[in-house]
Amino acid sequence: MNKKLYALTAIFSEPNDIIRAAEKVSSSGYKNFDVNTPYPVHGMDPAMKLKPSKLGYFTITIGLFFASLFTYFIYWVQTLDYGQVIGGKPMFAWPTYVPILFEVAILTGAVLTVKIMIGFFFKFPNNSHPIHDSEYAKITSSDGFGILIESDDPKFDEDEINSMFAELGSKKINKIYFDESEINHKNNPFDYRFIIGLFIIAGITSATVYFNMNVLMYMTPFNWMAEQERGDVFESSDYASFSKLGMTMREPVEGTVARGFMPYTFGKFEKEEAGKALVNPYAADSTNLELGKRKFLTYCSSCHGDNGLGKSRLKGLYPPGPDLTMDLYKGYNDGILYHIITKGGAIMPAHESQITRKERWAIVNYIRIIQNNITAVEEEDTDTEDDDMWGDDEDSEDSDDDMWGDEGDEEDE
Amino acid sequence: MSTDFSKNPIIVEGNKNFKEIDDAVIAPLDRVPDYRFFIALAVTLTLLTIGGISLYISLVSGTGEWGNNNPVGWAWPIVNFVFWVGIGHAGTLISAILFLFRQRWRNGIARFAEAMTIFAVITAMVFPIIHTGRPWVAVVYLLPYPNQHNLWVNFTSPLLWDVFAVSTYFTVSFVFWYVGLIPDFAVLRDRATGKIKKLIYSIFSLGWRFSNRHWKHYEMVYLILAGMATPLVLSVHTIVSFDFAVSIIPGWHTTIFPPYFVAGAIFSGFAMVQNALIIIRKVFDMKDLIPMKTLETMNKIIMLTGLMVGYAYTMEFFIAWYSGSQPESFTFLNRAMGPYSWAYWIMFSCNVFIPQLFWSKKIRTSIIPMFIIGMFVNVGMWFERFVIVVTSLSRDYLPASWAYFKPTIIDFGLLLGSFGLFFTLVLLFVRFLPAISIPEIKAVKEGAQPTHHGGH
Numbered sequence: 001m002n003k004k005l006y007a008l009t010a011i012f013s014e015p016n017d018i019i020r021a022a023e024k025v026s027s028s029g030y031k032n033f034d035v036n037t038p039y040p041v042h043g044m045d046p047a048m049k050l051k052p053s054k055l056g057y058f059t060i061t062i063g064l065f066f067a068s069l070f071t072y073f074i075y076w077v078q079t080l081d082y083g084q085v086i087g088g089k090p091m092f093a094w095p096t097y098v099p100i101l102f103e104v105a106i107l108t109g110a111v112l113t114v115k116i117m118i119g120f121f122f123k124f125p126n127n128s129h130p131i132h133d134s135e136y137a138k139i140t141s142s143d144g145f146g147i148l149i150e151s152d153d154p155k156f157d158e159d160e161i162n163s164m165f166a167e168l169g170s171k172k173i174n175k176i177y178f179d180e181s182e183i184n185h186k187n188n189p190f191d192y193r194f195i196i197g198l199f200i201i202a203g204i205t206s207a208t209v210y211f212n213m214n215v216l217m218y219m220t221p222f223n224w225m226a227e228q229e230r231g232d233v234f235e236s237s238d239y240a241s242f243s244k245l246g247m248t249m250r251e252p253v254e255g256t257v258a259r260g261f262m263p264y265t266f267g268k269f270e271k272e273e274a275g276k277a278l279v280n281p282y283a284a285d286s287t288n289l290e291l292g293k294r295k296f297l298t299y300c301s302s303c304h305g306d307n308g309l310g311k312s313r314l315k316g317l318y319p320p321g322p323d324l325t326m327d328l329y330k331g332y333n334d335g336i337l338y339h340i341i342t343k344g345g346a347i348m349p350a351h352e353s354q355i356t357r358k359e360r361w362a363i364v365n366y367i368r369i370i371q372n373n374i375t376a377v378e379e380e381d382t383d384t385e386d387d388d389m390w391g392d393d394e395d396s397e398d399s400d401d402d403m404w405g406d407e408g409d410e411e412d413e
Numbered sequence: 414m415s416t417d418f419s420k421n422p423i424i425v426e427g428n429k430n431f432k433e434i435d436d437a438v439i440a441p442l443d444r445v446p447d448y449r450f451f452i453a454l455a456v457t458l459t460l461l462t463i464g465g466i467s468l469y470i471s472l473v474s475g476t477g478e479w480g481n482n483n484p485v486g487w488a489w490p491i492v493n494f495v496f497w498v499g500i501g502h503a504g505t506l507i508s509a510i511l512f513l514f515r516q517r518w519r520n521g522i523a524r525f526a527e528a529m530t531i532f533a534v535i536t537a538m539v540f541p542i543i544h545t546g547r548p549w550v551a552v553v554y555l556l557p558y559p560n561q562h563n564l565w566v567n568f569t570s571p572l573l574w575d576v577f578a579v580s581t582y583f584t585v586s587f588v589f590w591y592v593g594l595i596p597d598f599a600v601l602r603d604r605a606t607g608k609i610k611k612l613i614y615s616i617f618s619l620g621w622r623f624s625n626r627h628w629k630h631y632e633m634v635y636l637i638l639a640g641m642a643t644p645l646v647l648s649v650h651t652i653v654s655f656d657f658a659v660s661i662i663p664g665w666h667t668t669i670f671p672p673y674f675v676a677g678a679i680f681s682g683f684a685m686v687q688n689a690l691i692i693i694r695k696v697f698d699m700k701d702l703i704p705m706k707t708l709e710t711m712n713k714i715i716m717l718t719g720l721m722v723g724y725a726y727t728m729e730f731f732i733a734w735y736s737g738s739q740p741e742s743f744t745f746l747n748r749a750m751g752p753y754s755w756a757y758w759i760m761f762s763c764n765v766f767i768p769q770l771f772w773s774k775k776i777r778t779s780i781i782p783m784f785i786i787g788m789f790v791n792v793g794m795w796f797e798r799f800v801i802v803v804t805s806l807s808r809d810y811l812p813a814s815w816a817y818f819k820p821t822i823i824d825f826g827l828l829l830g831s832f833g834l835f836f837t838l839v840l841l842f843v844r845f846l847p848a849i850s851i852p853e854i855k856a857v858k859e860g861a862q863p864t865h866h867g868g869h
Contacts, residue, residue, distance in 0.1 A: 022625075035625040038600075039852035040632050042862050044625050053633035059641075077557065077565045086569050096569040099652050100432055103574075103581040106645050110585045110638055123620040123628050131622055140623050141603040143431030169747045304776045316734060 002178040006130040007148040008161050010170035015041050016147035020046040021168045025147060028164070032150040036131075036140035058116050063109030071097065071103045098270055130178050139172075148176070262357065267349075271336050278335030282358065284365040292366030295359045299351060308370040319347055319401045325371050339362045420614035424634050431855055435600060438849045441697045446844060448698045456643045456834040464830010467823045468543065476546050478823040481610065485806045485818040487684065488542040493831055496681070497537035498653055499674075499794065500835075502646050503651045504530030505586060508593075509642035512635075520853040525693070526686050527590045528848070533685075534583045540576075543827075548637070553805020567665050570818065571655040578652040585645055592631075595621050597847045650678045663740040664748070664805035667732065680764070681794035684787040689710050689836070702849050705778055715790060719768035722797075726761060727735050739799050740810055752817055753804045756796050762792025763803035789819040803809040 012018045018035060026049045036043060047050070062298055071094075078084065079091040089096070105288035118124045131137045131148070140146040149161055165173045188194070232249040234240055242252060266274040281289050287337050297306065303321035305311035312320035322329075329337070341360045353362070429437065471478050481488040509525040511519040519526075542548045545555075552558070555576045557566045566573050598618035605611040654674035655761070657665035687708060694703045733745040748757045767789045771777040776786075808815045844849065855861055 015861065036623045037625060037628070038623060038859065039596075039856040040625070045629055048625060049628065050629055055630055055633050056637055059637050073557075074568050078568060082465040083562045083563060086567060089569065093569055099571075099574040099648065099655070100568060100577045102648060103577040103645075106641050107581040107584060110641050111588055113634060113637060114588050117630050117634050118619060122619075122627055125616070126620040127615045129620060132620065139620060141600050142435055210861070249659045284737045290851045339764055348761070 005151040006176045006178050007150045008158065008165070009136045009146055009172075009174045009176055010165035010168070011136065011146045011172040011174075012168075012170055013146045015145060019043055019047050019146065019171060021165075024164065024168060025149065028155070030149055030153050030155055032153040034148055034150075036137070036146040036147075036148070038141055041145070045311050055113055055117060055121070059109045059113045061110045062093055062277060063105035066099045066108035067105040068189070070101055072098070081096060129178075131269060134176050135172075138175060144172075164182040188324065206369070264342065264352070266343070271339045271343075272337035276337035277332050278338055280334040280338070280361050282361045282365065284368065288362050289366055289369060291359060292362030293385060295355060296363050296366050299355055300363065308367060321348065324367055327366075330371050334361075334364050334368075337367060370396070418535070429740060429844060429858075431858070432835060434702075434855055434858070435466070435604070435851060437675040437699070437702060438847050438851050438854070439601065439604065441844055444846065446697075450844065453692065453696055454837070454840050455518050457833050457840060460829045460833025461837050462830075462833070463826050464644075464833050467830055468827025470823055471543065471827070472548070475868050476544070478821060479827075480817070480818055480820040480824055484809060484814050484816060485803055487544075487802050487806060488505055488798075488818060489828065490682055490826045491819055492795070492802050493828055494537050494540035495653055495674075495798045495802075496795050497533050497540070497831060497835070499650060499678035499798075500682045500685045501530040501533035501537065501586070502650055502675070502678035503686050504528070504533070505582075505642050505646040506682070507682060508589065509646065512639045513586070513643060516546050517857045518710055520857050521702055521704070521707055522686070522690060522849045523853065524590075524593060525690065525843075525848045527586065527593065528842050529839065530586045530601070531583065531691060532835050533587055533682075534579065534586065535838070536835045538579060538583070539831065539834075540827075556834075560605075569661045570623075571652065574652045575656055578649045582649045582785075585638070585642055589642055592634060592638065593853075595619060595849055596623065596631075596799040596852045599623065601847070601852050617694065620786065647675055649833060650674045662805045663730045663738075664801070667729065669725055669732070671730060673729075675724070676718050676721040676725065679795060681791060682723055683711055683715045684717065684790035684794070687715065688784060688791070689785045689839055691780060691787075693839070693848065696840075696844055697848075699848075703853065708780075708783065712771045712783055712786075715787070716771040719764055723765035726765065744805060744808070747808055748750070748800060748804045751808065753800065753807070756800050757804070760796040762795050764797060767793070843863040860869055 012021060015037075018037065018041060020034050022044060022223075026047065035048060035145070039046070040193040045112065074097050075092055078093075086089060086093070096329050132257050136146055136148070147165075149156065163171060168251075170180035215289060220227070236248055238248055254299075296308075300308075302314055303312045303318065304324055305313075310320055311312075314320070334342075338360055340348070340352065341355065342352045351360070352396075359376035477488065481490070504526040507519050508523040508530075512523070542551045545551045547710045555566070557568075566576075594620060598614050599621035600610060602614035602618045635700050636763040651671040651674065654670035658667060660666060690703055690711075692709065694700060710727075730745050730749075733741045736742075748754070767786055770782070770786060803818050807818050
């Protein structure tokens, strides 16, 4: 039997003696030593030359971190995800969140500090340390004060330590060996017990999830949402006795206009009139063109091609769209292009219901870019001079947003 | 930690050595308890059964079984909730605040008081949850969790602050309590003879080995937890008082509520700890570990907090008159002279007059009188919450809706059941876990610390 030595131990019965022993051992230059006492003995940390614990920094960092995270969470809930005005206060009424943030900081700080201490500083749970179950451990947990020097200390020398302990006046000097199983222990991932254990855990987890999701949620009282009593409401197709026409849905009052609604009075074949009356309210800046490009690629490019040259991706399925860089289309002003997108062309369907006003104007701007870049010869002449449609309004050339006002933007939602 | 501990009052009587302390603390765990334990357990289990039956009836046929009705919607469940949360506060005061103030006498009762906190909060949490009406879906009302309706809780509401405060309080108290128990489990592990016992204690001790390199962090964490539990315990009853003070009901809408509630909580909590300690001391023969000096100190604190509560009662009247607010003045006159004046005067005499008997040293050092006074204080503090909740609601701004609240027998059953639950847990705790922290009590024994710092 070759037993492996873990440490040499000595036990004292008075707190003064253990302090003296710890001072002697630490000042003799030993590093891997420890003191085991049934309760924290005051003055032991300086005697062992230990630095104060740094756990407090973890606590404050964790507490503040989670409190800020929770602040953002509340901000997101109360303003972004489902904004509500409560009690006439601002949506983000931070003073009222102070109690909750305080509790969150305390909760996370306390729980995680303890977790860090146990898991990270102590490396617990660990019930297979060599000193467990030794005579030494039993005495130091009850009424003895023990000191031990580990065998892997660079200065470790059995005789020297024995004589030092004896000189300090210890009555019990002992050796602690590693257990046989601790020396030869190896973790084997292919051990059949380990694998069976994994299968059992997987089985229990799957069964629990299956039960919870497919059985439990359909049992009383967890199906409360589905079982909730509905009020005596009319379905949309029911006959409604209270209504003149027998319909549940009532017609709105005459003249009712939906929010953001803008009338478009030109018929499908009135593109000349539209071209005269309409003017592009959006400047062709980079954001507007980005929008126009995105919408063009989504709605137009399938027939007109990615570059507007009429290279349809739907060949054979639907007639290809014409080349947008043709002179005919260059000659159209913005209003006419807008009208065509809105109401459709010869075979092109109307896009009024799919593309918002702002997006349609952005597409027009984007088409202009395509036209000018493919044949970079032509001067852009039509679109800047057409602004005289409001007659005497001289400012209209630079005020592109005014005439559509906020309404044009709002529809974008 | 450079305080001078060389001059301390004797906390452990009978001059026990370390081994004898182990034996004395662990004795209730090792032997089969005698008849006194079983009599006590029979009483508490009877109460618990009454509460269980009442709860069953309430759940099956609904909250209509209670006396709650317009305009008194909060009534007894909330009275009981505030009462039990308040009881818990004394535990944290003893284990955390007195720890920070280096009151060494608290070491003998800190563990027990901390356990009482946990049990009191458990008991308290029952009431708001059943008061939601459908407790099985309480999580839907109480916690912010993602759901398909984008439906969140209202973070500006004091009732939600309460959810956070009470659940944080429970969790942190539990962690504090368990951290304190780790070395005790290790002592039990090293003493255990049976294999199963040893296995259980090994698991809970996590492999603690009394190393000073661990004690260093352990003491720091204990200090941190005490430092965090102290503002926490003050915040919890402050937030409980916000449930009332943030509303506009006359008699609730007052700024004195937070300190008044905290003082009241400590007052009632100390009375309850004192009562429970006297029972435990008797049932488990712990006269040496819970000496008369400790009980006397607690009685002094009861008297002090009683005076603070008395000050608050008087000040409420003064402010009601001084504010010139008519509903406010009416509410307080109504409390003292209206239909609930009997409750008001029970509260006032139990909380303010009776604790004055503790001025006499003879009374505050004899068991039977102090036990009876402690009971009176608990009765008085329960009635304080009753007065606050019920009188204000039963007669608020609109005289047309005034009504006189009457509890039903189910209400009484739930109240008795809460006492049953609490004391059953206390008795089982003392039977199965060390009710006194062994390292803490050893550390304050005479001669336990080195005579000179650094030992030179």
